[in-house]
Each structure stands twice: as structure tokens, then as C-alpha cells.
Amino acid sequence: MTPDECAALLAYVGRLDPRAAHRDPAETAGQLATWCDLLRDVPATAPDGWDAAAVARAHITGSPYPILPVDITRPWTAHRRALLARHTDPRPNVDPDDVEGYQQAIRAQRDAVATGAVEPTASRELAGGPHPQLAHLIARALPAAAAAALAPFRPLRAAREAAALAGRPDALNVPCTWCRAPVGEPCRRRTSPKRAEQQGGWSRRSTVHPSRLDAATEQANRQERAA
Known part of the structure; x- marks a missing residue:
């Protein structure tokens, strides 16, 4: 600043x-x-x-x-x-044979992303989640019975698999504006300190905040319109 x-x-x-x-x-x-x-x-x-x-x-x-x-x-x-983590180092407009210049251009791209000056550039093939025809294969990496048995112990993973199967956007693809959880991390809630002299902490939620799901849906709609 x-x-x-x-x-x-x-x-x-x-x-x-x-x-x-x-x-x-x-x-x-x-x-x-x-x-x-x-x-x-x-x-x-x-x-x-x-x-x-x-x-x-x-x-x-x-x-x-x-x-x-x-x-x-x-x-x-x-x-x-x-x-x-979302930035994929797109090829800069520099001669690849100019090794030093190419490396400097890549570093400049990363510095711009790291300072918030520009948005990260993700590969088009990776943006917006898996293709609907492949979503069920990715979501069902485990046998159905095993996935159902493990669901209570990994609620976030189960929710993401269910969203993929139903063709819904993955809420963890966007940050949460409510609890400030970054992309890829679950939503969280504030915990009270055990003693007066301690500071409260954060604990992971098993579900995402509704506003985050709305943001993921809006992002998916924008990407679909842009495609």
C-alpha cells in the first residue's frame, strides 16, 4: 500500500x-x-x-x-x-532462445500476480472444472460403496463429488467473501478462546457459506458465456 x-x-x-x-x-x-x-x-x-x-x-x-x-x-x-497456485506461467512474448530475457519475463509475470497487480492466468483447459462427460469418472475414483462409506469422514470431498455428478459448480473454485477463505480451502468459522487471555481461532466448516456457492455459480455462468 x-x-x-x-x-x-x-x-x-x-x-x-x-x-x-x-x-x-x-x-x-x-x-x-x-x-x-x-x-x-x-x-x-x-x-x-x-x-x-x-x-x-x-x-x-x-x-x-x-x-x-x-x-x-x-x-x-x-x-x-x-x-x-492458479497462475500457469503463460508463454511471454519473448524469444525463447533469449534465456535470460525469457526468465525475467516469467518472473515479472509472477511478481505482478503476487502483488495483486494482475489476475492469475489459468490454462483454459483447467478453468471451470472438469468437462461434464468426465465429471462422473473423476468424482467416482473410488467404488461407489467405498465413497459412500467414507463420505461422513470427508464431507467437503463428498460435497465436491456430489456437485460434479450433478453438474453444479465447485464452490471451492472461488474465495469466500464471508469468512475470507481463499480458493481451494474450506470455509471456516470463528471459535471462542478457551481462556480470557487467549485469542480465538478458526475451525473448518463441513459446508460452504451460501454466498460462496452463489459466487461460484456466477463465475461458472460467466465462463460459459465467454466460451
């Missing part, structure tokens, strides 16, 4: 949680300098729904502890990892 973006984010945080606001100008300047230093590699917004202000709001509404810059950097690290 730029210093102006950090200042705007910090002002927003101060409005939501007065504990984060300082009245003394020197303390305010020191706090802003710290946030700018720790968030300089974190974008304010990025592809796949990343919004630093939304992350801050989620922390303030879900945690009893004042927000710290690390509460922004850690979710961004997970989101960036998910972006890079």
Missing part, C-alpha cells in the same frame, strides 16, 4: 474501533509509520476479492483484540499463495 492508502485504512480502522485511534499527533504519526512499513507489500485491493478494508472489518467484528498490521499481512499471504 502507498502511504495514502495506509492512512485511509488506518482512519477506517479508527472509526470502527476507537481503541486503534490515538489522540496524540506523535503517537498517530508513529502508528502510521509502522503500518506503512509492514503493509508496503500488501495491496489495498487485488483480484479474487481481496480488500484490505474488508479484512480489517472482519477482524474487528470477529476478534476481541485490537487489530494489528499482522492481521492484514497474514490473510494477504494466504490470498497471494492462492493466486500464485
